[in-house]
Amino acid sequence: MTGAARAAGTTPSADLIVIGGGIHGCATAMYAALRGLSVTLLEKETVARHASGVNAGGVRRLGRHYAEVAISQRSMEIWYGLEDFLAADCGFNVAPQIRVIETEAELEDARRRVRDLNEMGFDHEVILDQKQLREHLPAVSDHVIGGLACLEDGFAQPFHTTFAIARKAKAEGVRIVETCRATGLSQSEGVWSVETAEGTFRAAKVLIAGGAWGNDLSSSLGEPVPLKDCAPMMIVTSRLPHFCDAVVSAIGRPLSFKQMPNGTVVIGGGRLGRADRTTNLSEILFDELHLTAETASDIFPIMREASIVRTWSGVESILPDAIPVMGPSARHEGLFYSFGYSTHGFQLGPGCGEVMAELIATGSTGYSLDAFAVNRFAA
Ligand SMILES: Cc1cc2nc3c(=O)[nH]c(=O)nc-3n(C[C@H](O)[C@H](O)[C@H](O)COP(=O)(O)OP(=O)(O)OC[C@H]3O[C@@H](n4cnc5c(N)ncnc54)[C@H](O)[C@@H]3O)c2cc1C
Known part of the structure; x- marks a missing residue:
């Protein structure tokens, strides 16, 4: 118009x-x-x-603030039928979302969270022990002791x-x-x-x-x-042999990580660049981006073989x-x-x-x- x-x-x-x-x-x-x-x-x-x-297209119930859980659950029900409802391809895939657990203290926090959710009447988040975690993530680093997972979350094309x-x-x-x-x-x-x-x-x-x-x-x-402006930053790497079907994050540090069907890995999850609401633009902060890449390599040693192909960010805000x-x-x-x-x-x-x-x-x-x-x- x-x-x-x-x-x-x-x-x-x-x-x-x-x-x-x-x-x-x-x-x-x-x-x-x-x-x-x-x-x-x-x-x-x-x-x-x-x-x-x-x-990043993460369709994630995992790890939500307790106040959001009920609406997030309802949203997920809608997501499962969304492509039919809209008669459109949204690139939606059901995939496990897993937060890796690196320390005993994180494991204790994760257990407490699952108990809290159970008391609220929700059972979508579960603890994975070392063996179960490696069934989903065979390439995960040896130091990772478990995972907090929502096995029926997913991702889509935003x-x-x-x-x-x-x-x-x-x-x-x-x-x-x-x-x-x-x-x-x-x-x-x-x-x-x-x-x-x-x-x-x-x-x-x-x-x-x-x-x-x-x-x-x-x-x-x-x-x-x-409300504070911020700019979540994303990395796309070169192609690697297939090693990961889940969307992975970490309890103790900012990370979100998934391998695409073509072998590239899309990494984001918390490290922030600079956003400017007045110009509608966002800027990558390379020192911060470097930390994201380092975290990904710590958790998946295979990532040391990858190189960064492109990056982007977007204007977002946080309360x-x-x-x-x-x-x-x-x-x-x-x-x-x-x-x-x-x-x-x-x-x-x-x-x-x-x-x-x-x-x-x-x-x-x-x-x-x-x-x-x-x-x-x-x-
Ligand atoms: C790089 C990145 C990765 C992310 N990854 C994830 C993820 O994996 N999973 C997840 O759940 N979330 C993720 N998010 C967050 C998610 O994208 C946002 O929280 C969500 O899209 C916000 O949607 P919105 O409609 O509120 O805002 P927006 O998408 O920002 O839409 C608001 C719109 O309002 C318009 N507008 C503002 N003021 C006016 C005005 N005065 N008049 C007319 N129009 C106006 C703007 O131009 C804008 O288009 C990510 C965000 C970024 C940037």
């Missing part, structure tokens, strides 16, 4: 305006449309341009997935307006006005799903959160407790937030989209969102 054709009128143009065309904005827009809402989605650049299009969700949203009637930045929001007599260079869009409800930029808009509405802001505004009727996914929001996309759409459409959801409240930092 271009130019004057997309200028907005003076009456409510939709039931819901979603700001942000990442996986969270697109998924919420799609589920809201499926609930019968008319939805306009505004994206300042193009759909999937940022974290949702460039991430841009394929986010585009497919956006296409389905469009097919359900969502109006997606790209290169259209929301510059200001205000509310009058129950109607929200969203200012853009293309004109004013109006709706009874607004969702801010602006990723690393979410806090710019929430702050302008009196609800700032301490101090590393969980998102998700739920209603604490100050404004008809305003909702879903941003700050703190480097692990891809897997949560479908589940959070479904939950947010339910909340926006009906006023409530069966999931507790207390831990994600926008005003939790004010206290």
